[in-house]
Amino acid sequence: MKKPLVYVTRNIPTELSKAYEEKFTFFCWEEEETPVPREELRKHLQIADALICMVSDSIDKLLIKDADHLKIIANLAVGYDNICIEAAKSRGIIVTNTPDVLTETTADLGFALLLATARRLIEANNFIRQGEWKEWSPYLLAGADVHHKTIGIVGMGRIGKAMARRAQGFGMNIVYHNRSRDEAAEKELGVTYVSFHDLLNQADFVVSVVPFTHETKDMFNSHAFQMMKETAVFINISRGGVVNEADLIHALQSGVIQAAGLDVFKEEPIQKNHPLLQLPNVVALPHIGSASVETRTNMWKLCLDNVAAVLNGESPKTPV
Ligand code: DGY
Numbered sequence: 455m456k457k458p459l460v461y462v463t464r465n466i467p468t469e470l471s472k473a474y475e476e477k478f479t480f481f482c483w484e485e486e487e488t489p490v491p492r493e494e495l496r497k498h499l500q501i502a503d504a505l506i507c508m509v510s511d512s513i514d515k516l517l518i519k520d521a522d523h524l525k526i527i528a529n530l531a532v533g534y535d536n537i538c539i540e541a542a543k544s545r546g547i548i549v550t551n552t553p554d555v556l557t558e559t560t561a562d563l564g565f566a567l568l569l570a571t572a573r574r575l576i577e578a579n580n581f582i583r584q585g586e587w588k589e590w591s592p593y594l595l596a597g598a599d600v601h602h603k604t605i606g607i608v609g610m611g612r613i614g615k616a617m618a619r620r621a622q623g624f625g626m627n628i629v630y631h632n633r634s635r636d637e638a639a640e641k642e643l644g645v646t647y648v649s650f651h652d653l654l655n656q657a658d659f660v661v662s663v664v665p666f667t668h669e670t671k672d673m674f675n676s677h678a679f680q681m682m683k684e685t686a687v688f689i690n691i692s693r694g695g696v697v698n699e700a701d702l703i704h705a706l707q708s709g710v711i712q713a714a715g716l717d718v719f720k721e722e723p724i725q726k727n728h729p730l731l732q733l734p735n736v737v738a739l740p741h742i743g744s745a746s747v748e749t750r751t752n753m754w755k756l757c758l759d760n761v762a763a764v765l766n767g768e769s770p771k772t773p774v
Pocket of ligand 1: 509530531532533534556692741742743744745
């Protein structure tokens, strides 16, 4: 009997896939530097039984429409805004993501980005490497304190809570905004629920951890930046789509807010000449929130588990 075909839009480590090779045939897009061209993906989706895809692959209605044999789309990410869920649902295709395994790693990166932005670490690193350090001086590359300041976490999901735990360690006052209040989190983490407006007013660090949906699209816009403190630092580790980037650029250039640390952008990869990358008060990273070797390996494993379950007629561990 023909083995089910699993199409993977990047090279899956063979030490992870080999345990499944008796049961399934893997076909991978092998180029790491370029995403699989849409036509190539469409062709393979017409015959594949399972798809393992990345956050950078747009799996839209039209692709799903032709995927006659597809039973599961396993996204190597916790966010799944790159997949048309309605189209998958209407064709009975299960969609899975990779929650939990990446929570702590993503929060580590979020906090690292917050610290790097507040304390101007990248500027300082460039300064010393470019031979500009002539003498010690009291305000040389002086940044903002993080400890005992107020952090405003927008989105109190798993990663939001993990950010709050880190903030506790820095003695921070923690306010949050979420679609609904989370009283268990309030008790456990000592966080205070506030309106979005109050959060923007009060926070020294505004951290976006919200998923990208119709409701959150462009929620960080000129109105939101105007409500923040002039000394506020904005951190985004969720999705670029929640930010109006033109408004953010204006806010950073005109001193409406102090700085931004961004792991995600509207268009990824962001182009080298993008105005955001020309600003000294921006720390920019190439969407590496969950990029530790351990966590990426666990994300692959979870995708494989989900694929195997669905192709064996069982329930996947992490359906969306
Ligand atoms: C996610 O899991 O959604 C991350 O953004 C991908 O690293």
